[in-house]
Amino acid sequence: LDDPGLDIAAGEEFLQEVFQILLEEGVQKSTDVTQKVCEWKEPQELRELMDLELRSDGEGQERLLQRCRDVLRLSVRTGHPRFFNQLFSGLDHHALAGRFLTETLNTSPYTYEVAPVLVLMEEQVLAKLRELVGWSSGDGIFAPGGSMSNMLAMNVARFRRFPESRSRGNWDLPRLGLFASQESHYSILKGAALLGIGTDNVHLVRTDERGKMIPEELEKEIQRVKAEGSEPLFVCATSGTTVLGAFDPLDAIADICARHGLWLHVDAAWGGSALLSPQLRHLLAGIHRSDSVTWNPHKLLMVGLQCSAFLLRDSSGLLQRCHGVGASYLFQQDKFYDVSLDTGDKSPQCGRRADGLKLWILWKAVGTRGLGWRVERAFAATRYLLEQVKRREGFQLVMEPEFINLCFWFIPPSLQGQESSPEFWDKLGKVAPAIKEKMIRRGSMMVGYQPLGSRVNFFRQIITNPAVTRQDLDFFLDEIQELGWDL
């Protein structure tokens, strides 16, 4: 114990080398369009290549450095301009610097004493996001992803109506009713299961042909659920559905919630960033009337996983009363500073990542205008692609996009003109998975596909990365055409 048990000099030397590898393999290659997006390996081959087994003895630095290179080389390059697979993509250098800072600090923003800068940054970033929602006061906390933010909303809504549920649980509550659209995120069902409300008590409200909740159907569902003896509690409207990118009509939904005294939550995990654009913020008209909002800057703002803000209109301390337990080893009330800055008790988590830092540094780097410009660029890129899809042979739109989700089928020549045949849709449903397999094996690009309701598998193209150029978008369509032509 007389000497440190770590070789600090060797550790620093190792890190220097790792930084170089990160820069070359993780940053430069990840953003270089001439590189592959992914290097497909079958799982068993990958297990062997990576030599995953953990042994009794450690390995030397050279071997470990090679392992770092392999992790980067054999992983998917989500920062690549031809990665369109998820609602997140791209690599922002400032935000990445924020992630490095967060990892290096290795602290939890639960108390001001262990994370003074990070607590104040979180406070500032949340206030700014709330301002964009249209609230001059309120509360909030960063959560580990949009699903958790949605679940926090459900829990706080139940607590506000039934404060005793916190201590007594669900056993003497009425049967509750939760409402969300058919296109809402699956986390509402998961949350109902996790919180003991029950997935049978989530009522999925019909949507129109564009995927938007129909307010009249919400009203009917509320009436039906009431007539059955349940107590409606919570409505989740979605601003930017996962697949179609639909925006529910918030004002009409807010009117219904006000009439029935229901909590209105807006899941704006995907579409919330449109609030930064003067041109697009109308999509969320009425959001200021909600009780809570989920907004994931790790999606459209390219902040990096994960960065999900749970925002609350209430400024009476509801979040603290709902989740706070006041652990005496963390949240001592007799500290020498303002203990209202020990914000971690508002969260059900104890250890929590400081996800506000990377957004703060990105915001400082590009400003509110720069963030809004990114959203508008993504929107403009989608419009360009839309025009191309309309012009090109074999492409068929699922619908005109309202936002950034461009959904379309590719119909190979062998199926063209056969739209009236009974097997057409079955056959078409196999095309997107076949093209996707080919593109992943080739490593040329990645894009998502899914069926939706009665619609067979179609591609969902998402552009969030400002590094994507017209050439990348032309390549994207050329590649689908080439990979799908002979099917």
Ligand code: ABU
């Ligand atoms: N939270 C839904 C994300 C799924 C996707 O990236 O497509």
